[in-house]
Amino acid sequence: MKKSKLKKLCAVTLALTLGMSVLVGCGGSANKTTAKAQVLTYNLNADPKTLDPALNASVDGAIVVSNTFEGLCKLDEKDKAIAGVAEKWDVSKDGTVYTFHLRDSKWSNGDTVKAGDFEYAWKRVLNPTTAAEYAYQMSYLKNANEYNQGKVVKETGVKATADDVGVKAIDDKTLEVTLAEPCSYFLELTAFPCYFPVNKALVENNSEWALKAETYISNGPFKMTDYKIKDQIVLEKNENYYGKDNVKLDKVNMKLVTEETSAWASYKTGDFDMVDVVPNSETQTALKDGTATAFKALGTYFYVLNLDKDKVSAIDPEAAKVLSDSRVRKALNLAVDRPSIVENITKGGQIPAHSFVAEGIPGPDGKDFAQKEYFSPKANIEEAKKLLAEAGYPDGKGFPTLIATYNPESGNGDIAQALQDMWKNNLGITVELQSQEWKVFQKTRTDGKYEIGRHAWLGDYVDPMTFLEMWQSTSGLNVAKYKSPEYDKLLQGAKVEQDATKRIDLMHKAEDVLMEDMPIVPLYYYVSVKGVKSYVKDVRVSPLGFIYFDKAYIEGK
Incomplete structure (x- = not known):
């Protein structure tokens, strides 16, 4: 270029x-x-x-x-x-x-x-x-x-x-x-x-x-x-x-x-x-020959799990049952091998996720907020299978078929297929894929008419709160319908805390709660590759x- x-x-x-x-x-x-x-x-x-x-x-x-x-x-x-x-x-x-x-x-x-x-x-x-x-x-x-x-x-x-x-x-x-x-x-x-x-x-x-x-x-x-x-x-x-x-x-x-x-x-x-997206199949070559440029992005690509029992039950009561079990949600998370996704699909230098809050936000001590590894980016199949068995579905037996909905733009379909294969091969469960046009998919996700949905979040400002507050029970962006009084209390405390170190500590504790409940499956931290x-x-x-x-x-x- x-x-x-x-x-x-x-x-x-x-x-x-x-x-x-x-x-x-x-x-x-x-x-x-x-x-x-x-x-x-x-x-x-x-x-x-x-x-x-x-x-x-x-x-x-x-x-x-x-x-x-x-x-x-x-x-x-x-x-x-x-x-x-x-x-x-x-x-x-x-x-x-x-x-x-x-x-x-x-x-x-x-x-x-x-x-x-x-x-x-x-x-x-x-x-x-x-x-x-x-x-x-x-x-x-x-x-x-x-x-x-x-x-x-x-x-x-x-x-x-x-x-x-x-x-x-x-x-x-x-x-x-x-x-x-x-x-x-x-x-x-x-x-x-x-x-x-x-x-x-x-x-x-x-x-x-x-x-x-x-x-x-x-x-x-x-x-x-x-x-x-x-x-x-x-x-x-x-x-x-x-x-x-x-x-x-x-x-x-x-x-x-x-x-x-x-x-x-x-x-x-x-x-x-200028183009906003470079096809995954062209990314490596384009970055090498200069026809594309990689930019730092403060964002996380993830899948969201719908915890709204009423909405999910309207689709499939059995799906609502399994998604309400934190052991199942953790199993879905641990069964994913993130390095293989960024190395074989996205190919733009994305970083495999180990938390929800993306890397790139310095704290008052100069350290990155995302310093804690809540799970290994690599798949932990043994632990995932153990959790699924504890939930009553050894080797995936008796587990209902789930539906993962996504919009096909920007290589999302390839990632969805990779997740489908990992969940099948690593857990023995079947996940059907449903593709929707972007405008339609946004409404589907907002209305809660899905079971598992593709999602992504780029920070609105450079502070961990921009990632964490979207999962407060009162947030209009909380499409998981995640509700945790403890989580809400910690975030509210962080919002009024004037001591920077104590404030960061409260947000770390809030993310601890979020990652323990696992209403989301973080995949990678963004790098924005554009043709200019x-x-x-x-x-x-x-x-x-x-x-x-x-x-x-x-x-x-």
Whole structure:
């Protein structure tokens, strides 16, 4: 991919940088761009379920949203908060009250972005009728949980309303935010999509605003000018963006080709400048010849086991019975040989998992949070068979047939088949595979209409809590329907603990509980392999899964 040894060395060095975002290309400046129209064609490799910041819960949708919207803060190359729509802020001495002062900024239709747009957007996420999966991410706000869950306010003893939530527009340019407890990463949270503002005047009167380009009004570096489902999303420079002079691309054509082999072929012929996924069969060769680049990703690929007895019983009562047994769940986990998956299927340098929280999060002592090995990445067949026998199914006899559901994109089918073979050969049990289109599969998983499901998680911010809190009993992302009072108590304690060492210890104890109950089967920690042409400069690929085009440009195409 690179045109010189220097460029190749720079790309490799950046790709191996841990815990940081990566800039594609080795610099260059605006005065080096040509007068030719700056157009980048990128394949998203997905057809997003939704592009509404309040409702999106997938990385593909977040990539679109993060280039079209901007929050109070945005993230720098190290994924730390810097000024966004808020040009400055004040924090109370106790760390619970933030006063954000907004800069002069506009929506893509020319309307002024107001503090009230943020207040409306945040309360919209929390409104129970919105049914936002990420409502739990707003729980740091005072009385957010009470409003979202229909509980009473402690101070008044009266059922909470939106007015009780700790966010208030003081005037058009001042937003006051009150937290339930101090949060060391709250500024980073304000750069996350569910905290983005929406145009109140538009959204409250149009429930389908996010489905059409003409009504997709945003406030980020790009605006949407075309949206054809299963075809493309066209983003153009937003001339109303306050930082438009620093945006070099005129247009980003986001293609929605979900068949990665076809997308890769288009990339090889030059029809695509960048592709989000490299086929597993091409990964090793592409990494060697420079047509692909590996980026650090803070994420875990795993399978989730449905513990909702009622939902699973509607599919198969016997499946509900075995999945409710922690010995069975542990057996399913121990029967998996992770090194063989990353060496023979994914082939992109992924790391076999030994915990749920991914590697790459340093603690206050400088050590990686994921330092504990809860299970060997290699299959422990003897222990797995022992546990299955203790559950009443020696050598798999009498064990019901389970169904594992997945979406076929990005080599997921190959991994599903490998798991199917391991569970058959190592435990003597039969697992049928069910493939569903990505949009359909997301709903199936969210609705709990599955037995075993493919899953993956990229951190929303650089802290173990982003992995652990999704399994709290009140989390909208808890598709396992895992419920543990002990787990909830430990995480809640970690959220209010101000001593960094004690806080980390509480989260370690919470993961101990999670891995003992095993509602999930972690497989590997992510490495993000993407195809990026050598003439594509300064695209930022974050370990959190976001791809930012606001500083990107084309040079030498």
